[in-house]
Amino acid sequence: MTTLFSDTAPSPSPPPRPASETAGRGPRPLRDNPVLILLAILLLLAALVAMVRLVDSSAQFTPDFLSEVVLYALCAVDLTMLVALVFVLVRNIIKLVVERRRALPFARFRAKLVLVLLGMTFVPSVLVLIVGGELIRNSANRWFSSPVDEVLSSSREIASEYYEERQTAVSRHATRLARMLAADAIAARDVATVRSQVAPDVTEGRVGMVEVYQIVPRTSPPEVVSVFDVAAPTLPGDHVGASAERLAARVAAGNTETRFLEPLRSGGELVRAAALVRAGPGGRPVGVVVVSDYLTGELARHARRIVGAYEGYQQLRVLKRPLEGVYLSFFLMMTLFILVSATWMGLYLAKRITRPINMLAAGAREIGAGHFDHRIEPETVDEFGSLVDAFNTMAGELAASREKLERSRLELERESLEAEGRRRYIETILKRIATGVVSVDSSGTISTMNSAAARLLTLDAAAVGQPYAEVFGRSDLQPLADLDRLGRRQQEAGGGQEVALEHDGREVHLAVAATPLRESDGTAGTILVLDDVTPLIRAQRVAAWRDVARRLAHEIKNPLTPIQLGAERLRRHFAGAAEPTRALVEECSSMIAVEVESLKSLVDEFSQFARMPAPRTVPSDLQALLEDALSLYHGIVDGVAIVRRYGDAVPLVRVDPEQFRRVVINLVDNAVDALTRQDGLRRADAEGVVTIETAHDSTNAVVRVIVADNGPGISEGDRVKLFMPYYSTKRRGSGLGLAIVRRIIVEHGGSIEVDENVPAGARFTIELPC
């Protein structure tokens, strides 16, 4: 029974999912870290503030710094952000397209969400950029207006003209003094003479200061040496003498630039001009006069302020485009910042929204696939978190229900297997037992039929499922056709009843029991149990016949000797009588003696049948036994050929050699007799052949011995009674030969059957267990 349960193990439940495989339990990405997100936002805000401050203080930057550094930096940042924006957009658009093509869950929803957020940000941002850009350009154009331009230009002209006039005046003084100064006095470094010539200009207030230098002869480049200088007391003392000397040296060297403005630390400026002192008209230069005049600090400041304002205005005009570029770049940067932020935020939000839904969908799929231990880690404490909790609870309950179901299923499966085992067990028993069992359901249909029943009733498996009445309506099964009657008779008799069936001329005796199957709701059908009692009947008959034979032998054999002795006495008594009498007595006594002998041999056969000893079996070589038996026929049977067909590897069989020899001789005798009888049944032109075959059937563990002839054969009616005692087809046969043969074979545990030989004759098949 154990094997019945071993072939169908219960189906294993799905293995538990590893924790790492469950959704949402992997390492959280950086972008989901709130601290990092906060830090990134703070950094961006700091960068934004820095940019705003940078733009605020752009007015203080030098044009170089503005156009080279600030503008470069802003443009670089803009370009980087543009590239980042394009990259983020293209990457995510491709991703969304791929997700939609792959029909990933919520791809369409994510795409819509991102597009809506982008659209909501992109349109106003670009509009603000366009309007803001135009605003900046217009504002820059408004910086410059004709009145301001004219005022500044005029002011600068006035200041410049004033300076020009002062410089021209100082130059004129220098030229006049250079003409007036005596070259000899300078060459001789006559300070008194020089002073007398130049000092009045200073003292009379025409100029602020006069310095006279001598050109050192034969120096190249020419060097100058101070000869005399005089300054007005109002002149600030923080002027630098070296600058006048440098101017003198430059002029002495032939430089045409004779004027020079020297800013003073006190705030004013010295207007200096130099002129060459020549030794006569067109003569060689011997000295240089440097005349300086003082411009007050207030005046210089005003002039410088005017020029500064003008230059600032003009520089603004020149740098208008880079400045516009700075503001536009900043504006563009802000727009791009908003766009990148919006794009990223859109994607981030879409992910934040769809991620839990995706996880729930994936979780549902996992649950659907039978992974009831799948859980989702809640990432938020909002409604999505509650949803995830509810999902996990549901998954837990499902897992518990599944476990219960699984247990029930296993229990059912176990019970089913047990029932199946029992069924197979019963089926095996029914299959193996010799008792035929036929079950008929309540509708009168044959439900089951074991092989013994099929064999006894000569039915095949196709009868199962057929109506009982139809199957048992066959002529040879008529005694079993009325199931109800069988049931009633069984009840009346209180047990089974014997039914004789005839199949192919062979009589089969069956003990039949028809038992109704009763259930609580009524009759569920009938069980027909069939026992083959043919051997029992046959044995009973044989026993009866043996008893009869013993009695006959006893009753007949006893009077035979007196009869025989009486006949002898009569013959001897009438030996001397007259011839007719003696001849009559002689004839009658001889007839009595012959018949008595015949009766004796008949009685001997009866005795032998009645007192047949139990076989003493030894392992024997059948082929040798057969040859021994067949040797008796060698040369004594004319017109009959004995053909031997011995099988290979026929094993030794436990038989009583003497009894087996008797069986063979009996069968061969019968065959020869059938072939030599001139009853016209055998064709005259055909030679009589007796075939002896042996074969080993390893499947059924039997050895078959076949004795066949091509004689007239045995009719179907004779075949049925052939093995019965005292039945013979011969004129003088006792009818015990084949009965003895069957008895010997049966007592050896084997069987003997007779069939029609093909193409003609009879065929006896003996099966002996080996």
Next chain:
Amino acid sequence: MRALTCGLVMVLGLLVAQDGSATEAAGVRVVPVAREGRVLVSFSMPDALTDELHEAIQSGLPTTFTYYVELRRTSAIWPDRLVASATIAVMVRYDNLTRRYQVTQMQDGRTEQVIVTEDAVTVRHRVTTFNRLPLFSTRPLRSDAEYSVRVRAHTRPRISLFAWPWDWLRRWAALGSAKFTFLP
């Protein structure tokens, strides 16, 4: 990411190619002469002082014209090898009060000459034309070898609307060049 990098490289290549064509269009005339142990370089770039730059000068902005002059040994197979280089910078500052230009010429960061002039033509000449500047020594030069002198230039301050990041490439694009064979 790889595709993006390839795209950027292609765009950069196109821009460089555009710069190269602009260089040829500029047509700077360069004349190198080796004499008395020095390589004297003359070059002229009349278009360097544009109207916008003139305005910038007149507005009192210190305006600098910087020329990068390179002496290279030419090669048919390999890229030309740099032998020596010099940077000529000319800064012009206009004083709107005195109406004078102060032109300061520097070589490799060293002030070579400072002039003050009222003449705008002189200033234009000073910032665009350079005659026989003894920039390089002939000592590292090999006899009968071919050399080239390349001139690149750029001006400050920038007066364009945007400063494209690839503008710096223009600084490294030669505006003019001339070859010569050194015969000692």
